[in-house]
Amino acid sequence: MSKKQHTIKDIARLAGVSKGTVDRVLHKRGKVSQKAHDKVKKVLSEIDYQPNPIARNLKRNKLYRICVLMPDWKIDPYWKPAELGIKEAIKEFKPFGVIVDQFLYHPHYVESFTTKSKEILASKPDVILMAPLFQEESISILKECREAKIWAALFNNYINTLNGEIFVGQDLIQSGKVAAGLVDKIVKNDSKIAVVHINKEAHMELKEDGFKSFFKEKNNSSHQILCENFNTEEEEEFDEQVSIFLKKNEDLKAIFITNSKAHRIADLVANIKGFEQMVIIGYDLLDENISYLKQGKIEFLIHQKPKRQAYLSINYFAEHFLFGKDVPSRMLLPIDIITSENVGYYLE
Known part of the structure; x- marks a missing residue:
């Protein structure tokens, strides 16, 4: 059979069943007779059907929300590239229902960090992506995320007491x-x-x-x-x-x-x-x-590639929500040594 992108209507016609039956088989909901189920499965196998998760996500109007908690790049310029990485990810994934909100804290004041983290937790996002400068307070936030069943991930700064949280950065x-x-x-x-x-x-x-x-x-x-x-x-x-x-x-x-x-x-x-x-x-x-x-x-x-770290952190979750891909528990980026001779290759 042709390798064209088949619709539910096409599959129903080929299987000799209704569109509703195909929909129930594809999404594993509702009752379908064994005979009808086998017919649909046979057609899906023959046409090598691959679902389009982005289209399905848009159709359902499902939004996923990622909150990024990181130091204010206007105060510490190290974080400016991370800001650019986040903006790049927002531009790429917002059209598909992945919303990224930023919460910037003062890198020198723990009170700023805890205030912003409480704002995020109160909003109950799908994911909290955090660059943790304050270890004890960060551990407390991670504990609250586990209790609230909010997915937590860290980038740039590692915490020794991680308990299943995702980390993107360097060793x-x-x-x-x-x-x-x-x-x-x-x-x-x-x-x-x-x-x-x-x-x-x-x-x-x-x-x-x-x-x-x-x-x-x-x-x-x-x-x-x-x-x-x-x-x-x-x-x-x-x-x-x-x-x-x-x-x-x-x-x-x-x-x-x-x-x-x-x-x-x-x-x-x-x-x-x-x-x-x-x-x-x-x-x-x-x-x-x-x-x-x-x-x-x-x-x-x-x-340390802060831009790449921030972008990848969002990318992994976006691809999980949209395509069902696994989120790596630990993604370590290469350690690049920069000299006066090669620095030009790293500047954008």
Whole structure:
């Protein structure tokens, strides 16, 4: 038989039954005689019938709602690409009944995070997609989602106590190991190396753990590793604290910054004599980071692909609702190493 797109009317004619009978067989509802059922199934097999879930979804006027809870990109520019990924997904899936609503919270204030999360929970969406900066509060939200039977997923930041929730992002421990491997290839043995957290969040500790584990697992490694935390809320205080740390550690050979603020360290290092050969490794393609990368003041950037993370997170659920595809429980994106030579290929 022809491979054309057959309608219910076509199937009914070929099977010699009514359209209502075909509809009941296709959607497994209502009573159908065994004889009629077999006739319809035989025709479906012969024409290799594939249902069109998008058309069915539109016909039923069924809407699916995904709420995204993420930091405000106007406050922290790291999240701007994630915003673009969400906009791309909205444009692609809104015509098919998948609605995406955004709830932006202040990345420095837990109260903002909890307020926005309560708004989402009260609206009872199908999915909460969350970039969790505050671990304890995020765990509480995930618990409420399970109790309310709301599907929960995380992107970008991993939580160690996940209990069946979906995660889209990078393996943060492996990411730290990659950074350590880069440092190890550049600096001499017995060097002093710093792991620096700026505005420390729980997920950064996983990068630190990976960084340290690389050297623990490596034979004949004798680097001295320091760990420091700095906060940018007070601009002058931040600059002073970092400057004091650098002057106390004049023999420091490399710094690994665990988030997108490597440019803040690079800016200070550039103004302190004796650190011209300092190796700086950080994350993310912010304009400031790219500028220092091209100047040779940042050696490497690790690309976390926030746009891709946000888009894929929505895409997986949209394809589940529309096509019945399985949602992967864990989707880990590749860890890309960006240099001044290849950065141009990653810029849109």
